[in-house]
Each structure stands twice: as structure tokens, then as C-alpha cells.
Amino acid sequence: MRLTRLTLHTVRLPLVAPFTTSFSTQTERTAIIFELTAAVEGREVTGWGECVALNEPLYSSEYVSGAIDVIRRFLMPRLDGELTAETVGQRLAPIVGHRMAKAALEMAVLDAQLRAAGTSFAAYLGVTRQRIPCGVSVGIQDSVAALLSAVGGYLDAGYLRVKLKIRPGWDIEPVRAVRKEFGPIPLQVDANAAYTLADAAHLRLLDEFGLLLIEQPLAEDDLRQHAALSQLLTTPMCLDESIVSAAVAASAISMGAAAVINVKPGRVGGYLEARRIHDLARAHGVAVWCGGMLESGIGRAANATLAALPGFTLVGDVSASDRFYRQDITPPIEMRGGHIDVPREPGLCTPPERRLLEKFTVETIEL
Numbered sequence: 001m002r003l004t005r006l007t008l009h010t011v012r013l014p015l016v017a018p019f020t021t022s023f024s025t026q027t028e029r030t031a032i033i034f035e036l037t038a039a040v041e042g043r044e045v046t047g048w049g050e051c052v053a054l055n056e057p058l059y060s061s062e063y064v065s066g067a068i069d070v071i072r073r074f075l076m077p078r079l080d081g082e083l084t085a086e087t088v089g090q091r092l093a094p095i096v097g098h099r100m101a102k103a104a105l106e107m108a109v110l111d112a113q114l115r116a117a118g119t120s121f122a123a124y125l126g127v128t129r130q131r132i133p134c135g136v137s138v139g140i141q142d143s144v145a146a147l148l149s150a151v152g153g154y155l156d157a158g159y160l161r162v163k164l165k166i167r168p169g170w171d172i173e174p175v176r177a178v179r180k181e182f183g184p185i186p187l188q189v190d191a192n193a194a195y196t197l198a199d200a201a202h203l204r205l206l207d208e209f210g211l212l213l214i215e216q217p218l219a220e221d222d223l224r225q226h227a228a229l230s231q232l233l234t235t236p237m238c239l240d241e242s243i244v245s246a247a248v249a250a251s252a253i254s255m256g257a258a259a260v261i262n263v264k265p266g267r268v269g270g271y272l273e274a275r276r277i278h279d280l281a282r283a284h285g286v287a288v289w290c291g292g293m294l295e296s297g298i299g300r301a302a303n304a305t306l307a308a309l310p311g312f313t314l315v316g317d318v319s320a321s322d323r324f325y326r327q328d329i330t331p332p333i334e335m336r337g338g339h340i341d342v343p344r345e346p347g348l349c350t351p352p353e354r355r356l357l358e359k360f361t362v363e364t365i366e367l
């Protein structure tokens, strides 16, 4: 196919409640929605993608306006002429980093390619599961009572696994309270790199709670310290921010820094690299689960399909749209009986509804 036009819709989606992690509190999600037009054998097709970079470089080095700049100046010019989704990564490889921007471009090309072929992402990946189990990520709350109320609400809604955000000063006590209130529910914690190896003795206190895993306790770039810490804990070590590619996943697995990997297509440069990490981890007997970046229904639908691959043996963060949004730009993705159906329509997602896309768009750039 040949790309003919790319429109970047910067959308601002209000969150149903503030979402606090160890690095920020978000009350709305700014994201870049990619609307790609391409020519496939003389026909015009549209592909949709979503860049998961945050407004500020607090989760990783990428951020919305920087992603727009690198796409305009350095990435799009490398995608001229005939290309396929499978060749986008190599075309963009000379540009260092900017994985979330690259992932969104590859995603839009893949969506256009799949729509042109009338193929679902599920068929493309060869997944056989019809639905995926849903977990929920619970932000840091103002009080333990508020946390217990939030967790109770999500369990009543049918979520099958709870992830608690933690940071120094909000860790042992809230986890203990959730265990006391709700018993042996599937439970894990996510620190978003808020600790150091010097906190090992404190983090060992988490071992008494029988958690599924502890996610990214230390800095993104410190595999060695995560490997050392994993020797000191009985709770399985999971990495998120550190795993930016299949190559780094291979290093983390070989160093014993990751017993489990949170796979996020945006963080690793795209869904094709995410599949490579899935395949690598599975070959090593390492479990993976699908993380989330507060995606709209575009990324959320694609994640639901990715999470249906056989190596995604742990419940991920693919929640229903209403976990974060009162109104999405696509038809809401709904959870039934604690599961989300794997999309089977052509492409990666249901396209956004034009009036909703316009309602939430704060900036439109034509490339």
C-alpha cells in the first residue's frame, strides 16, 4: 500500500475519577488518534491507530507534542512508496527510540492493511480464544477506606484480578487491608519504579500477602538491580517500563530480572514487537500479560485481541471502557462475566464515531 494522508487528532478524554500512580495524578487522558488514508490496489482505505504517550514524559521519555514532532519531521518521511505493516519497523529503525510514536504508525498501517483484506486482527494473529479475562488497575487513593470501596466496586463489577498502585508510604498497609477485607483474591502491585534496591527489606514485607507479582519496583534502566531484588523476594518479579523491546526482554529473562512481563504494544514499538516478546517469553516459560495505557477503544480493542495469544496466561489490565471513561470515541468495550469478547471484525478495532472524535478533539494536524 501507499500512504496518502495522515491526520493526527489530539483528543482529551475526561477520566471518570482521578488516577494516581507513583509518578502522577491524571484527571484526563490526552492521546493522539491516527487516521491514516492509504491506496491499496487503486482503492482508498482508512487505518486507525493510537499513540499512548502521555502529555508529559513521566512514564517514559515520550510525550504528546514530542511524538507529533518526530512523526511529522522524521517518521512519516520514511514511509513513502510501497510498504506493508510488516516493513514499517525496519523503515523506521534508523530513528532512535520514539517507540510509542512508531507503534501508532505501524498500528494504523496494520489496521488499513487488515481492513483492505477483510481480515480481523484475531485471524491475523491466529488467536483461537473467543474472550479474555479482565483485570483492573486501582490507583493510589486518599485513604484505605476509599481503596476498599474502590476495590469492592470493581470486584462487584466482575473484575477477576486486582492491581494496586503502590509507592513509598502507600504499600504494606493498603495491601494488608485489601487482603483482610477481600481474602485470597488474585492481587498484585505496581510501583512504577518508585523504589530502590535499598528498600529491599521493606519490599520483602509484601511477601506475606501471596501476591501474583510485584511490577517494576525499581528504575526502568536497572535490570541488574531487579535481578538482585528478585533473589531477595518470594513474590515473582514483573517488569513494565524496563521492557522496551524483545532484545531487552531477552536480557531481562537471561539475567533473572523478570519472571513475568507486562506487554504494552505502545511501549515496545508496536503490536508486531509485542508478539515477538510474547513468543520469546513463551519459549522461556515466562508468563506475559497485557498492560494498559488508558487507551481509547482503538487501542483497547487491539489489546483485547493481543491478550488472546496463548502466552498471555495471566489476567491483564484490559478493562472495560467504563473503568476510565464515561464516553469513549468508539462504541464502549464492555465486560460481561469478567471477560471481554475478542473482536472478530476486519481490522484492529471498531472505528471511532466521527461526532465523538470531533467532540473530544483539541487539535487536528494533517500530514
Ligand SMILES: O=C(O)CCC(=O)N[C@@H](C(=O)O)c1ccccc1
Residues within 6 Å of the ligand: 021, 054, 059, 137, 190, 192, 240, 291, 292, 293, 294, 295, 317, 318, 319
Ligand atoms: O488499564 C489501564 O489502561 C491502566 C493500567 C495501568 O495502570 N497503567 C499504568 C501503568 O503503569 O501500567 C499507566 C497508566 C497511564 C500511563 C502510564 C502507565
